[in-house]
Amino acid sequence: MPKQGREEWLRDVNESQRNVVFPDTVRNSSRFWRNLAAPKRRLTIGQIIGLGLVALPCLAVVCSGVYWKIKNSTSEGSLLE
Secondary structure (H helix, E strand, O other), rough: HHHHHHHHHHHHHHHHHHHOHHHHHHHHHHHHHHHOOOOOOOOOOHHHHHHHHHHHHHHHHHHHHHHHHHOOOOOOOOOOO
């Protein structure tokens, strides 16, 4: 790693650890959401598998809720009631 790149990286790490003042917390959270929306690098296989393992239970809960709502609905009533 070039010296200037390392210095910049260390400064960025130091600034992101100072999460005590309101502007710092806003900047750090905006950086988090921005990186989630448009990452600079592609995800690795391990990260993709990890995200899948996190998303799988969420998807299962939503699908089971929809399934039970449809199964328990009557022909006369609305699904959204």
